[in-house]
Amino acid sequence: MAILRFLLRRLVLVVPLLLAVVFFTFMLVRIGGQDPVARIAGPTATQGEIETIRSELGLDKPLFAQFAIYLGLVARGDLGRSWISNRPVLSDIVERVPVTLELMLWGVGIGALVGIPVGLFAASRPNRMFDQLSRGISLLGFSIPTYWLGLVMLFVFFYLLDWAPPGMGRVSLMLTPPPRVTGSYLIDGLIAADWEVVHSAAAQLVLPVLCVAIISAAPIIKQTRAIALEVSASDYVRYARAAGLPRRQVQQMVLRNSRTPVITYVGTELTGLVGSTSLIEYVFAWGGLGQYGLNAIIAGDFVAIQGYVLFLAMFSVIVFVVVDLAVMILEPRAALQG
Amino acid sequence: MSGAAESARIALPASGGALAHVIGVARRSPTFVIGAAIILAFAALAVFHPWLMPHDPVRAFPTQVLHAPDAQFWFGTDSNGMDVFSRVIYGAIYAFAIAAPVVVIGMAIGVPIGLFTGYRGGWLDEIVMRFFDALRVFPSIILALAVVAAAGPSLLNVILVLGILDSPVYARVVRAEVLALRANAYVESAVAAGNPTWRILFVHLMPNALQGAMAQSAVRAAWAVRISATLAFLGVGIQPPTPEWGAMIRQGAEYMVTGQWWVGIFPGAALIALVLGLNMLGDGLQDLLDPRRKAATR
Numbered sequence: 255m256a257i258l259r260f261l262l263r264r265l266v267l268v269v270p271l272l273l274a275v276v277f278f279t280f281m282l283v284r285i286g287g288q289d290p291v292a293r294i295a296g297p298t299a300t301q302g303e304i305e306t307i308r309s310e311l312g313l314d315k316p317l318f319a320q321f322a323i324y325l326g327l328v329a330r331g332d333l334g335r336s337w338i339s340n341r342p343v344l345s346d347i348v349e350r351v352p353v354t355l356e357l358m359l360w361g362v363g364i365g366a367l368v369g370i371p372v373g374l375f376a377a378s379r380p381n382r383m384f385d386q387l388s389r390g391i392s393l394l395g396f397s398i399p400t401y402w403l404g405l406v407m408l409f410v411f412f413y414l415l416d417w418a419p420p421g422m423g424r425v426s427l428m429l430t431p432p433p434r435v436t437g438s439y440l441i442d443g444l445i446a447a448d449w450e451v452v453h454s455a456a457a458q459l460v461l462p463v464l465c466v467a468i469i470s471a472a473p474i475i476k477q478t479r480a481i482a483l484e485v486s487a488s489d490y491v492r493y494a495r496a497a498g499l500p501r502r503q504v505q506q507m508v509l510r511n512s513r514t515p516v517i518t519y520v521g522t523e524l525t526g527l528v529g530s531t532s533l534i535e536y537v538f539a540w541g542g543l544g545q546y547g548l549n550a551i552i553a554g555d556f557v558a559i560q561g562y563v564l565f566l567a568m569f570s571v572i573v574f575v576v577v578d579l580a581v582m583i584l585e586p587r588a589a590l591q592g
Numbered sequence: 593m594s595g596a597a598e599s600a601r602i603a604l605p606a607s608g609g610a611l612a613h614v615i616g617v618a619r620r621s622p623t624f625v626i627g628a629a630i631i632l633a634f635a636a637l638a639v640f641h642p643w644l645m646p647h648d649p650v651r652a653f654p655t656q657v658l659h660a661p662d663a664q665f666w667f668g669t670d671s672n673g674m675d676v677f678s679r680v681i682y683g684a685i686y687a688f689a690i691a692a693p694v695v696v697i698g699m700a701i702g703v704p705i706g707l708f709t710g711y712r713g714g715w716l717d718e719i720v721m722r723f724f725d726a727l728r729v730f731p732s733i734i735l736a737l738a739v740v741a742a743a744g745p746s747l748l749n750v751i752l753v754l755g756i757l758d759s760p761v762y763a764r765v766v767r768a769e770v771l772a773l774r775a776n777a778y779v780e781s782a783v784a785a786g787n788p789t790w791r792i793l794f795v796h797l798m799p800n801a802l803q804g805a806m807a808q809s810a811v812r813a814a815w816a817v818r819i820s821a822t823l824a825f826l827g828v829g830i831q832p833p834t835p836e837w838g839a840m841i842r843q844g845a846e847y848m849v850t851g852q853w854w855v856g857i858f859p860g861a862a863l864i865a866l867v868l869g870l871n872m873l874g875d876g877l878q879d880l881l882d883p884r885r886k887a888a889t890r
Contacts, residue, residue, distance in 0.1 A: 275726070279738075283738070402841055405841070405844075413850070421849070528734065552828060563738070567730075
């Protein structure tokens, strides 16, 4: 019941946020100094042709009239058509969501699976060798440019060692993609029992997932360590220690009280990693939503940018709701306060 | 714990002599010293570049295209036949020329906003903070890319956009400090003495509220170096053959899978080193400025 009420209240708050995001993006791309029409029309277009395209795209109308038209379309679930490919933006995006999610969830999942224990262990023996080492590694992870890491991976594991396939998409170009069920070639291949596809899709996943895992592990290590240290320094843990509780039990206490903030952190981390994942997609020609968004922004494809940004905002909202729900289940106390 | 805080504050003037001071800092935060050393090394590259570069960074050697590293071209040559070593050195200038103004702009906008919203509170504070929250929905690279692309990609725009986008970071920390400081007696007496608001903000509150923002500045400089290089890598902003690290990695990207690794690896390594230095400096600064953080880890 409490969960239902919580979800309803969230939903009410989300609407103005999404409206603001739509408005903000809409105005941002339009008030900038760039004229997309000239670019779409090409360098040989005459003034007349440019004007025709402008009115076809509705860009000759006043800004707020344009916004009203767009908002009306969005409300009916139509995100418009890309100016460059003339394909409907909504279906283009929906098709790419699982592609990006597959990469991100594997990457962040592995990053968290490695990062959280490392952070916890480092915090349990602060300033010792392992702690210093993990701190150094996480600082390094913060400093590596995502795309460069991807390129180096390709150089080492594809060119030098020939262990990994070239970074060209999600499945070997020689194979036919499996019939679409989930959008993830790995899962769809399993469903279709097409082992060649499964093998190739898994091989294509390894390097980009490794990159996302490395990039996401660094902040997870740092944050987990900081959280666990803070909990260790709290009054109740100090009391437990002073009261002579065995080390094991104290550690368990730290662990249980670190759980919620760590989960919250990994959740926010997930939204922050959208940017890095996009760059990984760009390097590995992954063809997901991230690459779609980057290309739309670089090409000045207004309609596609607007749809992309709207989806980003929705993704953040969903992640935050899921994190809050997880926290509510783990810690009913927080739910009562909220 | 209060003992550690005390010594941190007094140690600086009391220990006497610049050398003793440096040693004191080094003992308390080796991270800070290593970071500072890396940054100084890059600053030296930027300042002394005319004497350090063996070749003109944009001079093409048409017969030496994609030449592997050797005695003449230490880091090899790129697809234009330009010397990668000289270009990596020259790139340090771009890194500093972008990071420094980005930090200054971010502070110049963020600090007054933080001072004002923290001091005044109320609906304005609420609106500004909710706006900053909404901005956080977007990953910074996506936001920066979108705004730079919309504003028109030029070096000046990159600097302005990054500076503006980063100002909420400073506004937040300054606001948090002001919230804590506001209740102090000296603020109250300044109000009672009839000081105008701007004077209270900038003369009485700012000197005490800046510490957190200063501690952030190195980490934010690292962010600026990284993001500006990312923009250049994506081909937005600085274009090849400008000797900027991100643009150089873009140039080297296609040669990574054909074996000419030196075009992209070296500028990336320089980028990592400088960003790592700045991050270490920032990490160390936080330890030094907030001894409790360090003490808590003991």
